[in-house]
Amino acid sequence: MGRVIQTPRVGFLPAASPGRPGQTSLPPASLQLPEPPSAALPPSLLPSVPPRGRPWPGPARRGCRATCPPSPAPCAPWSTTPSSGTPSLTVPSPCSDVTFVVGPEQQKVFAHRCVLACRCQAFQGMLAQVPVGNQDSSSSVPAQGPFILGNVQPEVFLAVIEFLYTNSVTLNNHIALEVLTSSVEYGLQDLCKLCVKFIKDTLSVEQVCEALQAAVAYGQTDLQQHCLAFIEGCTAAVVQTQGFRELSDVVLARVLRSDRLAVDELDLVQAVREWAHVSSAVLERPVPEVAALPVRELRLPLLAPSELVTLESHNQRDLLIPVESIAAAWRAHALRKGSGVPSRLCRPRRGTRPRDHHRHLEPHTK
Helix, strand or coil: CCCEEECCCECCCCEECCCCCCCEECCCCCCECCCCHHHHCCHHHCCCCCCCCCCCCCHHHCCEEEECCCCCCCCCCCCECCCCCCEHHHCCCCCCCEEEEECCCCEEEEECHHHHHHHCHHHHHHHEECCCCCCCHHHCEECCCCEEECCCCHHHHHHHHHHHHHCCEEECCCCHHHHHHHHHHCCCHHHHHHHHHHHHHCCCCCCHHHHHHHHHHCCCHHHHHHHHHHHHHCHHHHCCCHHHHCCCHHHHHHHHCCCCCCCCHHHHHHHHHHHHHHHHHHHCCCHHHHCHHHHCCCCHHHCCHHHHHHHHHHHHHHCCCCHHHHHHHHHHHHHCCCCCCCHHHHCCCCCCCCCCCHHHHHHHHC
16 A cells, blocks of 8 residues: 555644654644544544545555544544445445536545535535525525536545545545645645645656646645756756646746756757647647747857757747847857846856856856
């Protein structure tokens, strides 16, 4: 089974614990997670959830589980169907009173209105319906189900429901970003923090660009910085991934502003060219138009004259780089200084290969 992350209630997210491999604990100063409502429910309404710290059964739920420590109140056992061993939230029970039909597979998920409503305002609004012409919210009546959620993967939705019942969540690399998306949509800040922690702990070359794109979209500054530092450490490998080619122009430009990218500028130009052709095909827009923002961050004065000649030849095919930018690079060579070129475009990156003319650009890198 996957790693178990213990998530104490007093804390933001687990941090690595040196004494117990695979387990983490929260720092002392952070937001306190709310008490799971199941502890206060009568036995007949207790959700069917696993004991704290025990992963979901079945191979489909394997991953890393972030969980709160056991509370003094008893918790109902996680029951499974004898035939399949699947969580009972996918099997109707006498106590469940709301049904969701999730994903293209139309998998049914059964839950309890009172639990969802008291744990999440988004579900509270979904499950309550004010009669037409009545502005009094106190007279709302339960909305009729089932509720159709066709654009959500069942595994992602079950992870959200698991968190609402147990204050813990089982994550893996296939669903972590989508659960993060759902946590933002449902306004579940604590679940969002657990997702961010998991993503940071399991970041890989193949997934870092997708994680960075999500971090920018959802305003997760800490995750943005972590992803950028990861990219800076293995840039040459990252620019070869599909995730890099799927970055938005805004996020790619943000990456290209870094001085610490571990790749030569000539390789970076080629990577941006490949990105631009993919984006042009997807967005059905000309290459110069989709690449306008990122191309401004390419440091053409760092290229040698022979490299600029080759670049001009390639540029005649797709017009990726504005003629003015290439002319400015040639001017820097002719005048042996970066006059007329923004100083940031004359600074060598960490991975830039030394070239003879760089010494003439050094005064402009300060």
